[in-house]
Amino acid sequence: MENTTADIIGNPLSRDIFSNSIQGLLLLKKGTILNQTHIKLLEKHHVDPSIIISPFSSNSISIEKMYPTLLHEIKKVFQHILQKKEEGVDQLLSHFTILMELCLQDFSALEIIHKNTAQSDYIYQHSINAGIISAMIGKILGYSKKNCELLGQMGLFHDIGMLSIDPAIVKKKEKLTQKEYKEMQKHTVLGKSILFPLTKLDILISRAALLHHEKINGKGYPCNRLEKDIPFMVQIVSVADIFNSMCTSNTYKEKKSYFEAINELISEAYGNTLNPAIVIPFSQFIMRKQLFKRVKLNNNETAEIIFIHANEPHLPLIRLKNNYIDLRKAAPLKITSFV
Structure with a gap:
C-alpha cells in the first residue's frame, strides 16, 4: 500500500x-x-x-493500451468468481467502466475491439466486447450514464457460465450433437447461479446471464419466456451478444462484416426473435457510420451509400456509376460487404 x-x-x-x-x-x-x-x-x-x-488513470490512456490489460484482469477475476470469491470484482468493474466510457466517446472503438480474437481468449474477449456494445446500444437509445454502465456490466458477465461447460464442447469445430447443444444451453442457468450470490453485482447482471438467450416469441432458452417477461435491458444484451458473436471468429465460424451482421439482426427482428425497438436504432447507427462509403454488391459491382432509410437501414439508397438505386425496390440486388 x-x-x-x-x-x-x-x-x-x-x-x-x-x-x-x-x-x-x-x-x-x-x-x-x-x-x-x-x-x-x-x-x-x-x-x-x-x-x-496506470494504465487506467493516465492522461494518455487509449483503448489499445487498456484492452489487453483488462483482458488479463478479467481472466483472473472470473476464475476467482468461479471459486466463490469476490476478490478483484470492484477493481474489475472500475477498470471496465473507464474502458467503456472511452469507447462511448468514440464509437469507432468497435473496429478496435473487433480487430483480433485469440481462440483461447474468446469467452473473455466476447465478454468485454458484449459489455461495451450493450452500453453503446444504451447510449443510442438515450439511456442515462448510470444505466449504460449497468448495461455494460450485464454484458461483461453474461457468458460467465460458459466457463463451467466442458471445454471440449465449447471448442468443438463440428456441429454439436443434440446432447451437446443441450449441455451448452446450461451455461445460462450456471451463469445465474454463479453470479446471484455476489453482493457487489446488481440483480439484473445475474438475470442477464440467465435470460440472454430468450427470444421475444417465446422460442428461446432456458425458460421459453415471451417479450413481456424478459427485461428490456436483458433484450439489449441479447442483441449485443449476437452482434459481437457474428463480428468475431471462433473455432466453428468465420467473422462476418458489419453489414452481414446487421442483415442478420434485422432478419431476426423481422422473425420476431429480437426486439426491433433495439435492433433498428442500432442498425441505423451502424449504417449511418458507413454513409458515403463504398460497398460491394452481389453482382460484383461497387457502389456508394447515399442515404439510410429510417425503418430499413440495411436497404439504403446507393449510387451505382451514374444511377441512384433504392435497394428497397431493387431485389435481388443487395449489398454483400463494405469495401
Whole structure:
C-alpha cells in the first residue's frame, strides 16, 4: 500500500471517483490533486487506490493500451468468481467502466475491439466486447450514464457460465450433437447461479446471464419466456451478444462484416426473435457510420451509400456509376460487404 500511495499522491485524478460503500456518492472530482487525506477517504469508502494508477488513470490512456490489460484482469477475476470469491470484482468493474466510457466517446472503438480474437481468449474477449456494445446500444437509445454502465456490466458477465461447460464442447469445430447443444444451453442457468450470490453485482447482471438467450416469441432458452417477461435491458444484451458473436471468429465460424451482421439482426427482428425497438436504432447507427462509403454488391459491382432509410437501414439508397438505386425496390440486388 505504501508504494501505491507514493505513486499516486500529487497526481491529478483523470476521472470522478465514487464510493463503493454508498451508491452514487461522489468522493473526489476529476482534476483533484491527490494527498494523504484523499487516500484515507478512498480507503474508508472501500475504493482501492491502485485503480487510480496506470494504465487506467493516465492522461494518455487509449483503448489499445487498456484492452489487453483488462483482458488479463478479467481472466483472473472470473476464475476467482468461479471459486466463490469476490476478490478483484470492484477493481474489475472500475477498470471496465473507464474502458467503456472511452469507447462511448468514440464509437469507432468497435473496429478496435473487433480487430483480433485469440481462440483461447474468446469467452473473455466476447465478454468485454458484449459489455461495451450493450452500453453503446444504451447510449443510442438515450439511456442515462448510470444505466449504460449497468448495461455494460450485464454484458461483461453474461457468458460467465460458459466457463463451467466442458471445454471440449465449447471448442468443438463440428456441429454439436443434440446432447451437446443441450449441455451448452446450461451455461445460462450456471451463469445465474454463479453470479446471484455476489453482493457487489446488481440483480439484473445475474438475470442477464440467465435470460440472454430468450427470444421475444417465446422460442428461446432456458425458460421459453415471451417479450413481456424478459427485461428490456436483458433484450439489449441479447442483441449485443449476437452482434459481437457474428463480428468475431471462433473455432466453428468465420467473422462476418458489419453489414452481414446487421442483415442478420434485422432478419431476426423481422422473425420476431429480437426486439426491433433495439435492433433498428442500432442498425441505423451502424449504417449511418458507413454513409458515403463504398460497398460491394452481389453482382460484383461497387457502389456508394447515399442515404439510410429510417425503418430499413440495411436497404439504403446507393449510387451505382451514374444511377441512384433504392435497394428497397431493387431485389435481388443487395449489398454483400463494405469495401
